[in-house]
Amino acid sequence: MKISKAQKDKNRQKLISAAVDVITEKGFQSATMREIAKKAGLAEATIYKYFPTKEKLVYAYYEQTQTVAVERAAKVKGVEKFTLRERFQLLIDTGLEAFLNDREFVRKTFGVAFISPAGYFGGTSEVKRLFANAVADLVESAEIRREIPEQPFKAFVPALSWDYYLGVVTFWLKDESENFSDTTLLVEKSLAVVEAVLKSGVLSTGAEFLSFLYRSHVSRWLDVAGKAFCQPGKNEKKTGRRHAKK
Numbered sequence: 001m002k003i004s005k006a007q008k009d010k011n012r013q014k015l016i017s018a019a020v021d022v023i024t025e026k027g028f029q030s031a032t033m034r035e036i037a038k039k040a041g042l043a044e045a046t047i048y049k050y051f052p053t054k055e056k057l058v059y060a061y062y063e064q065t066q067t068v069a070v071e072r073a074a075k076v077k078g079v080e081k082f083t084l085r086e087r088f089q090l091l092i093d094t095g096l097e098a099f100l101n102d103r104e105f106v107r108k109t110f111g112v113a114f115i116s117p118a119g120y121f122g123g124t125s126e127v128k129r130l131f132a133n134a135v136a137d138l139v140e141s142a143e144i145r146r147e148i149p150e151q152p153f154k155a156f157v158p159a160l161s162w163d164y165y166l167g168v169v170t171f172w173l174k175d176e177s178e179n180f181s182d183t184t185l186l187v188e189k190s191l192a193v194v195e196a197v198l199k200s201g202v203l204s205t206g207a208e209f210l211s212f213l214y215r216s217h218v219s220r221w222l223d224v225a226g227k228a229f230c231q232p233g234k235n236e237k238k239t240g241r242r243h244a245k246k
Contacts, residue, residue, distance in 0.1 A: 008050075011040075011042060011046065011050065012050050012060070014040040014041065014042065015036060015037070015040045015042065015047055015050055015051060015057065016057060016060055016061050016064065017040070018036045018037070018039035018040035019031070019036050019054070019057040019058070019061065020061060020102050020105045021039055022035050022036050022039050023036075023054075023058075023105055023108055023109060024102070024104045024105045024108065027108055028054065028058070028108050028109055028112055031054065033047050033048070033054060036054075036057070055112060055118065055119070055123060056123075058109045058112050058113050058119075058123075059113060059119070059123040059124055059126075059127075061102075061105075061109075062113050062124055062127045063124070063126050063127050063130070065095075065098045065099065065102075066095065066098075066127045066130045066131060067130060068098050069091075069094040069095040069097070069098040070091070070094075070130050070131070070134050072094045072097075072098070073087075073090050073091050073094040073134065074134075076090060080141075083142075083147065084138060084139070084141075084142040084147055084148060084195055084198070085191050085192065085194075085195045087138045087141075088135070088138060088161075088191055088194070088195075089187060089188070089191055091131070091134055091135070091138070092165060092168055092187055093187075095131075095165065095169070096168075096169070096172055096180075096183070099169070099172075103173070106169070106173065107173045110169070110170070110173065113127075114166055128159075128162050131158075131161070131162050131165060132158035132159060132161070132162050133158070135157065135158040135161040135162075136154075136157070136158045139151065139154055139157055139158075139198075140154075142198075147199075148198045148199050149199070151198060157198075164190070164194075168183065168186065168187060168190075171183055171186055
């Protein structure tokens with residue numbers, strides 16, 4: 001019996017949702033494809049027709065969530081009148097909001113998706129593309145409005161912004177402040193610096209840009225992310241879905 005596209009999409013969504021529940025409860029390493037299929041109400045053999053590995057399920061979750069976040073940001077009323085910093089903050093805020101109900105799942109799979117070589121350099125490439133394209137659009141829009149001068153190295157800005165965003169998510173996952181106020185402060189202050197740099201045109205040579213990119217962000221992100229997510233078993237300790245703070 002041939003399955004319709006609508007049914008395939010429904011099964012796919014069931015599996016992603018089931019993966020979130022099972023991995024949240026048991027951790028990525030302990031969760032099995034059989035348990036995920038059972039939770040979704042599907043046969044074990046069926047899951048492999050959609051996702052050959054657990055990693056593919058995780059990548060699908062992030063791609064789906066990032067798609068929703070970018071679309072929500074684009075649909076905010078009056079967004080075309082927002083400043084560069086406001087649009088950038090909106091993009092980050094909608095991303096974190098999309099993760100909020102699944103924060104424990106994100107904590108337990110962040111390393112698989114974005115720290116491991118397979119995830120960072122391949123598995124989540126579509127997630128990166130979605131975010132980077134949104135950043136490229138807002139930078140181009142700011143140039144057209146003459147809010148910032150034309151950026152000679154703007155091709156690098158989306159990639160740098162993606163790593164910055166991963167750093168923000170890393171911080172947010174460890175943030176225990178009320179209503180994640182520490183994350184809010186971090187984003188506000190760091191985006192003020194980013195905006196000032198883009199407006200100043202100080203990055204006038206390739207050497208200056210690459211030096212800024214490495215010293216200001218990439219080395220720090222790799223250090224923070226490595227300490228937070230690369231210790232064996234560290235992210236498998238807690239169980240149960242974390243509730244959003246009110």
